[in-house]
Amino acid sequence: MLRLLIKLNLYLSSVGVAIMATLIAWIVFMRFFAGVTPHWAEELPQFLLIWVAMTGAVWCSKNNSHLSAGILALWLKDQKITQFLHRVVDVLIIAAMVLLTKSGWDLTLLTMNQHTPAMQWPVGLLYLSVPVSCTFIGLVHIATLCASWRSSHE
Incomplete structure (x- = not known):
């Protein structure tokens, strides 16, 4: 089920990038060749950029x-210590994601009654990402941690 959600997430991110590129090309065309800028020209690409970046982070994770220095692998030659540290990192990331999910949800609810200037969309939709x-x-x-736990006990 998680694989399906990640593939869906990647698909939505890809479609979002394609839509964003098309929108920006349309905005540039309208601005330079037609002399008119659509009223949503700044807000909609910003919404898409934030949602694409946030959903793309799932696939990167x-x-x-994602960015990493890779120095730990050079320093540690013991595979067991490396696996242990990867588990600790997974636990810390899970804890951080729980806190960010709660805080993001609170912020989403707090800003759902505020609206963007141009499109009049709820600001909470932006924070929902x-x-x-x-x-x-x-x-x-969690799935990575469970998989590493299972592999070490087999």
Whole structure:
């Protein structure tokens, strides 16, 4: 089930990037060739950028493709210590994602009655990207932790 959610997440991020690129091309065309800028020209790409970045973080977390220095692997040669530290990192990330999910949800509820200037969308929709993505990242790390736990006990 988690694999399906991550694939859906990646698909939605990809579609979001494609829509954002199309929108920006349309805005540039309208601004320079038609001399008119749509009223939503700044807000909609910002919404998409934030949602794409937050949902893309789930895929990066699943594939360990986020930024890391990789120095720990050079220092530690013992595989057991390395596995232990990876588990500690997973637990810390899960704890951080629980806190961020709760805080993001509170902020979403707090700002749901405020509206954006141009499109009149609830600002809470923008902040909703935080609890959604943090929940998925937490689930990814729970699955990673469970898988590493199972592999060490076999």
